[in-house]
Amino acid sequence: MNKGTECTLSNFADDTKLHGVVSMQEGRDAVQRDLDRLERWAPVNFMKFNKAKCKVLHLDEGNPRHKYRLLGRMD
Numbered sequence: 001m002n003k004g005t006e007c008t009l010s011n012f013a014d015d016t017k018l019h020g021v022v023s024m025q026e027g028r029d030a031v032q033r034d035l036d037r038l039e040r041w042a043p044v045n046f047m048k049f050n051k052a053k054c055k056v057l058h059l060d061e062g063n064p065r066h067k068y069r070l071l072g073r074m075d
Contacts, residue, residue: 007031
């Protein structure tokens with residue numbers, strides 16, 4: 001699962017967290033590429049992501065709150 005990711009990927013039991021610095025457009029693009037990579041990886045490895053539990057945590061007051069997509073869902 002971690003192979004090829006640009007951001008940090010953390011796994012514990014049945015939880016997966018992807019995090020990265022997104023202060024510039026390149027960071028936002030890297031996060032979205034990794035989400036796309038996970039979306040392709042999951043069915044090949046017989047894994048599903050729970051759409052209802054997928055959340056984005058935006059930190060910092062000046063964060064532009066970019067929208068990310070996973071499983072066709074924007075958040």
